[in-house]
Amino acid sequence: MALTLKDLINKQIPLNGGHRMCGGCPVPVIVKQVLMSTDHPKIIGNATGCLEVATTIYPYTAWNHPWIHNAFENVAATVSGIEAAHNALSRIGEVPEHNKDAKFIAFAGDGGTYDIGLQSLSGALERGHNMLYVCYDNEGYMNTGIQRSSATPIGANTTTTPIGSESYGKTQSRKDLLSIVAAHHIPYAASTSPHNWMDAMKKSKKAIETQGPTFLLYFAPCIPGWKIPSDVWKKLSETAVKTCFWPLIEFEDGKWSLTGESKLIAEGKMPKIPVEEFLKSQGRFKHLFTDKNKHVIEIIQKDVDKSWNYYKGLAGY
Amino acid sequence: MTETKKGWKDLPIGGNILEAGNSQHYFTGTWRTYKPITDLDKCINCLQCWMFCPDNSIVIKDGKMDGQDYDHCKGCGVCAAICPVKAIDMIKEEK
Ligand SMILES: Cc1ncc(C[n+]2csc(CCOP(=O)(O)OP(=O)(O)O)c2C)c(N)n1
Ligand code: SF4
Ligand code: SF4
Numbered sequence: 001m002a003l004t005l006k007d008l009i010n011k012q013i014p015l016n017g018g019h020r021m022c023g024g025c026p027v028p029v030i031v032k033q034v035l036m037s038t039d040h041p042k043i044i045g046n047a048t049g050c051l052e053v054a055t056t057i058y059p060y061t062a063w064n065h066p067w068i069h070n071a072f073e074n075v076a077a078t079v080s081g082i083e084a085a086h087n088a089l090s091r092i093g094e095v096p097e098h099n100k101d102a103k104f105i106a107f108a109g110d111g112g113t114y115d116i117g118l119q120s121l122s123g124a125l126e127r128g129h130n131m132l133y134v135c136y137d138n139e140g141y142m143n144t145g146i147q148r149s150s151a152t153p154i155g156a157n158t159t160t161t162p163i164g165s166e167s168y169g170k171t172q173s174r175k176d177l178l179s180i181v182a183a184h185h186i187p188y189a190a191s192t193s194p195h196n197w198m199d200a201m202k203k204s205k206k207a208i209e210t211q212g213p214t215f216l217l218y219f220a221p222c223i224p225g226w227k228i229p230s231d232v233w234k235k236l237s238e239t240a241v242k243t244c245f246w247p248l249i250e251f252e253d254g255k256w257s258l259t260g261e262s263k264l265i266a267e268g269k270m271p272k273i274p275v276e277e278f279l280k281s282q283g284r285f286k287h288l289f290t291d292k293n294k295h296v297i298e299i300i301q302k303d304v305d306k307s308w309n310y311y312k313g314l315a316g317y
Numbered sequence: 318m319t320e321t322k323k324g325w326k327d328l329p330i331g332g333n334i335l336e337a338g339n340s341q342h343y344f345t346g347t348w349r350t351y352k353p354i355t356d357l358d359k360c361i362n363c364l365q366c367w368m369f370c371p372d373n374s375i376v377i378k379d380g381k382m383d384g385q386d387y388d389h390c391k392g393c394g395v396c397a398a399i400c401p402v403k404a405i406d407m408i409k410e411e412k
Contacts, residue, residue, distance in 0.1 A: 018388075057340075061338065
């Protein structure tokens with residue numbers, strides 16, 4: 001199946017309108033890109049978080065796929081259990097023909113993945129289930145009111161890293177989840193961003209069609225959490241990639257590579273722009289643009305460069 | 318919007334929701350402060366707005382962009398911001 005908008009518009013949408021995600025939230029777009037990348041029947045699990053809460057406010061659901069929510073910390077275990085049950089039922093001939101080729105997909109936020117769900121994810125990857133785990137990374141616990149997570153970047157103002165006379169926001173760097181996941185030697189893992197829908201959908205398709213556990217780390221700007229207007233996330237995601245704050249990376253059969261704009265930057269065909277361009281339009285970093293805090297922007301730039309150079313090196317540049 | 322809520326005796330066992338995607342019956346269009354208005358003469362039918370609308374509110378008719386679904390459109394402005402030919406304007410909603 002070719003991924004063209006002309007074909008995609010004729011297909012069943014996975015998530016209907018009428019859900020209660022914030023106006024302008026990119027997460028429903030992420031769900032659409034992942035689930036529309038192939039035609040397989042799909043069974044979805046959702047960790048607690050914005051996507052789970054706001055798409056299933058009783059007595060409504062926005063989902064057009066079988067969908068389950070269990071708890072905050074265990075979506076990987078839940079979905080891996082469904083996959084195991086599907087296999088057991090298949091062996092005794094209890095799975096109807098049209099569902100034989102079903103795919104199992106978990107969605108979770110960064111809190112539910114980097115932090116509380118990490119051991120559940122690690123277990124599922126190690127056991128080798130045939131499933132895709134998608135982390136939409138909005139860099140904080142947003143559903144409960146913008147607390148920091150281990151995915152929150154340096155300098156961000158959150159309710160648990162509040163700014164003040166003695167604080168410029170979070171002091172620690174983001175956890176490098178992609179490398180942690182890749183260390184399980186799974187067949188496929190990648191980072192992507194919804195603004196580059198072709199990159200995102202190609203990776204989603206590969207991740208769904210690959211046998212074994214696969215993983216996608218998706219950039220997901222948050223309107224109230226990042227204090228941004230509702231119509232800017234596409235541009236902002238593009239800037240995140242062009243500053244190398246959010247490189248587009250692929251890990252396939254043990255080999256690392258860069259894709260999309262990140263590949264062009266690594267090859268010197270596109271300029272790498274200063275991280276300031278990414279920070280300046282977001283309310284969560286507003287306090288950094290003062291005399292007192294501007295040294296933090298240098299700290300963030302160093303942090304971004306260190307991670308970018310590391311992945312560039314892995315990809316052989 | 319007004320809705321009548323079912324009592325526990327009328328709810329499906331386990332509180333299950335029996336209709337997939339029934340959020341369609343819930344109208345988030347009431348959230349809007351600004352309303353997207355499309356000039357279909359300007360539209361080049363690139364379908365970018367369909368891809369990037371978070372609320373599935375770009376109407377497609379005969380394979381072409383045909384304005385917005387105002388029952389569900391939240392007025393976020395994403396479609397207007399990303400349209401390459403500026404075919405969509407955001408205007409203040411009249412209540
Ligand atoms: C064990 C447990 N602890 C705390 C909570 C409360 N809780 C619900 S959602 C949430 C935050 C989710 O954050 P994240 O996974 O980043 O997803 P997001 O809300 O950003 O989409 C928390 C702390 C819970 N449901 N379960
Ligand atoms: S983005 Fe603009 S030009 Fe493209 S289909 Fe939508 S309205 Fe038409
Ligand atoms: S304003 Fe937002 S919700 Fe409404 S059609 Fe445009 S992108 Fe969709």
